[in-house]
Amino acid sequence: MLGGLTLGRFTGGDPSLLRRINSAVVLHALRDAETPSLTELMRVTGLSRPTVEGVIEGLAESGLVVEVPPDPADARKQGRPARRFRFHAEAGHLLGIEVGAHQVRAVLSDLSGTPLGSHRHDVDESASAEERLERVRGTVAELLRRSSVARGTLWAVGVGTPGIVEADGVVRLCTALPGWTGLPLGERLQRSFRCPVLVENDANVAVVAEHWQGAAVGTDDAVFVLAGLSPGAGSLIGGRLHRGFGGAAGEIGALHLLGREVTPEHLLSTTGTPLHPLDEGAVARVFALAKEGDPQALEAVNRFLRRLVHDVAALVLAIDPELVVVGGWAAGLDGVLEPLREQLALYCLRPPEVALSALGEGVIATGALRLALDHVEEQLFAVEQAPLARR
Amino acid sequence: MLGGLTLGRFTGGDPSLLRRINSAVVLHALRDAETPSLTELMRVTGLSRPTVEGVIEGLAESGLVVEVPPDPADARKQGRPARRFRFHAEAGHLLGIEVGAHQVRAVLSDLSGTPLGSHRHDVDESASAEERLERVRGTVAELLRRSSVARGTLWAVGVGTPGIVEADGVVRLCTALPGWTGLPLGERLQRSFRCPVLVENDANVAVVAEHWQGAAVGTDDAVFVLAGLSPGAGSLIGGRLHRGFGGAAGEIGALHLLGREVTPEHLLSTTGTPLHPLDEGAVARVFALAKEGDPQALEAVNRFLRRLVHDVAALVLAIDPELVVVGGWAAGLDGVLEPLREQLALYCLRPPEVALSALGEGVIATGALRLALDHVEEQLFAVEQAPLARR
Structure with a gap:
């Protein structure tokens, strides 16, 4: 519910909050339209031209928006063709990883969730936790290398794995994988990345995956x-x-x-x-x-x-x-x-x-990727906690 | 989530939406404070004095806000004592009803959910649906009479009953009560009231009740x-x-x-x-x-x-x-x-x-009352769908 007091705070006029809201609104509109012009953005968002211009400038500085070449159709209609923009999904990348009993699988996407590549390795059900983690590192390194994507451009990593996983990324109980119970999986994988690593139970990410692009759309x-x-x-x-x-x-x-x-x-x-x-x-x-x-x-x-x-x-x-x-x-x-x-x-x-x-064998990695995407979208589009820059 | 586009519409400046938001914000503040002054309302809501005054005027017209006598302490501090207001909970009433296997129970409250009385009748487990409905009508009439509350002041009625209850108030399946399966319970009870009647499964309203004021607070x-x-x-x-x-x-x-x-x-x-x-x-x-x-x-x-x-x-x-x-x-x-x-x-x-x-034997009627209260609060405080007047 759009609570009264939340909005009260907003109408109270915190200018930095207002800027964030306007940024989120414009970014939303940019993602939903193909390559909108300033005028189209004004119409969709209800914001004034100076506000949209200011927001676009800020988003361009942080790499999230790029200007596209003018549409020839615009030029025919008016003297000066309208400036057009698009969401710069290539500004960052996301990873979804399955750490399973029999396989480690990783899938890579841009900030829109559009897949750029995937890679998998078999792993033995009796492998130790260290062996399994090493297999994860190897699979990720190989995927990034093949896709020519720098590790530093990753914005978030989602992970799906068997067991009861706490919010802090610790596997509280897992009878399936050797050495998995008690493993601080999030913390261990975090060492390989400078972006947030989100760990979740495998069946949980699977339902997220099917909802995203499988049987539960x-x-x-x-x-x-x-x-x-x-x-x-x-x-x-x-x-x-x-x-x-x-x-x-x-x-x-x-x-x-x-x-x-x-x-x-x-x-x-x-x-x-x-x-x-x-x-x-x-x-x-x-x-x-x-x-x-x-x-x-x-x-x-x-x-x-x-x-x-x-x-x-x-x-x-x-x-x-x-x-x-x-x-x-x-x-x-x-x-x-x-x-x-x-x-x-x-x-x-x-x-x-x-x-x-x-989604077959890729369901868990796909759901893990969606977790990462959700995290980034919250950062970009949510009003309450989100600074627009990477955390 | 406070979605970007929702706020976009708001920042787009729909004046009637803005009035509704401001009304909800002020009403919230009024309910949370005891008898705030205009200045206190301005501070809590972040709204300007003319806005708060306008909103208060509208709320007073619809009977939801009343002015209270000035606080003598205010008079000592300033020349003219501050005007103070309070939420007028007595402006309307709510009913919670249990229609059970062995009892019919009704509880009455004001718009804050403060109880004003309750009444119950035994009913036989083998009673027909018509007998049970008649028992409900009798119990409600008796409760209203004893509490000297006019039926026309009821804003919402919540009902808890065994069985699977559809959103439209029809009991889809109930093996416990004779004639209950297929009964359009909401529609039947609606005939006795001019306000919304909300029907829900008994265990469902029970958990709502325990969360409100029982073991699950x-x-x-x-x-x-x-x-x-x-x-x-x-x-x-x-x-x-x-x-x-x-x-x-x-x-x-x-x-x-x-x-x-x-x-x-x-x-x-x-x-x-x-x-x-x-x-x-x-x-x-x-x-x-x-x-x-x-x-x-x-x-x-x-x-x-x-x-x-x-x-x-x-x-x-x-x-x-x-x-x-x-x-x-x-x-x-x-x-x-x-x-x-x-x-x-x-x-x-x-x-x-x-x-x-x-909550013992009153748990279901209490939960049903909370349903009615939730409905009214949504009407009063929600921004998106709520006109401030009664539906």
Whole structure:
């Protein structure tokens, strides 16, 4: 809500705040239009010509706005062609990084989020935290080198990783990756960058990614289920990421602890010996056997799907989203959608839509990039806390 | 976020919008201070004297502001004592109504939410929808009569009731009350009032109530569990009620359908015959027997508590609230807190606090009143949609 007192402060006439507001307004208009003229900017923003000119001058000095060559059409209409400007998205760069169990992936963009390149490396599920961090550094260095982008032009770095991540970038709990619990991941990665590094849970950035350019575009109340032996979920509520009070929202993988039921690793085992929770190869083999009709594998897959469906259904009952996106795990996801739809239809008055992830293996790096972009847009466009320069 | 374009429109200088903003700012300041003078209002709002005077004049005309007698202390300091004003909360009234399984309860307040009276009637769980509506009308009429408040001075009416309630006030699903599913409750009650009638799920208004003046004061991420044979929950996320996409968030009572497990009515039965889901007497008897050490009752209560704890735990994993408030059901709630705390501690990194409802039997009517108050405050203080007069 546009609170009365906030505006009261504004009408109270703090001149530097007013300048920031006007800058944000003009920058917004610049980004939304192609190459507006001063007159067009005045019309869209409602600001006076001297104000727009002053703001444009300041933005040009900080590199965020450039003048473009005059439009010949303008010249025909008037004696002197109108000066035209555009948002200078190349003034800085953003990185999105996935630090996962099996891969490290980085994607690079300009300040508009337009992708400029990406790079990935396999990493072993048993790699130590130091090895994994080294792999991140190598992947980033290679991506920047190939894209001919200087590290100093990075404005923000987003990171998605398994586990419960605190607001300060510390991984509070992660059973999946060796040495990850307690790791100050934000601080460690920060050493490689001079810009802000934002760390977030992988399922959380995944839902942000699908909302940005995947299966949840236009859907502000969506849940992303990162399927696996220990599933996690990220929720968007009213278009905003719901992290939970302690950053642990969506940790539905812990549900089976409640009933002291058999662990997921046992559920999907055909031999009685538990699968390694990150051994995707073993999981894929069980799914493949089931497809061939192996009765034991079929039973294991059914047991496993029932559990996953139950966990997701509990989340849906709690949150009542418009859409559930399932992804993050290649093997056997097709088999999840139908039982999930059926179960949800049984007890939901208006069952949510169920869809597969549209972004595939890049979903977490893409969501991490969107985090970085959100951060920069807040800096550029928000009125209350944002100086226009980089922090 | 105080978006650039919104402010752009403002700085663009729409004079009626500016007047509304200034009115909201002054009204806010009036409500927060006791009886401010013009000078004090100028200082707090940053507005000029002529602007404040103009706004006060308009607010006085619409009955929202009254001048109070001068403070003798002012007279001693200056030649002419300062004019002082206050928010005229008595200019209108609000109602909060619970339409429950066993009671209809109404509470009346002024425009500040200060309670002026309340009234309740028992109603039978088997009463028809028409009987229940008639009971509501009777209860409201009696309350208004006793409080000597004219129906025409009501500005908003909030209603809390079991079931999934759509934004249009229709009860989409309610298994608890006869004839409730499909009832256009908002429209039916609207016939008795000339002001807006807002209908909401009972657990949802309960969490709003506890946040306003109960166990969740100061806690913006709280869940209220309305315990019972079919528990429901209401969630506050970032201080805002989370209704879910279809108004069905928190319907954890449906969880047991998932596992095709025994129904709660059977769980708590000591005879094999299911309890009636609304028969609180029978439930209380089982709890009482358990307290006396009856082994069958003890087993039934334990079964039942395990289920309730499981349902609440699933909700906590999904949402990760700071606080869980349990209430809405007199019998045996004490016995829920400890197992709930123990279970949550088992798998939550930072288990939420668990507390009993502080508002007791009035919680739903109080939350419904807060709904009405929120509506009026939005009318009075919001800038974008609010004309200052009543709708």
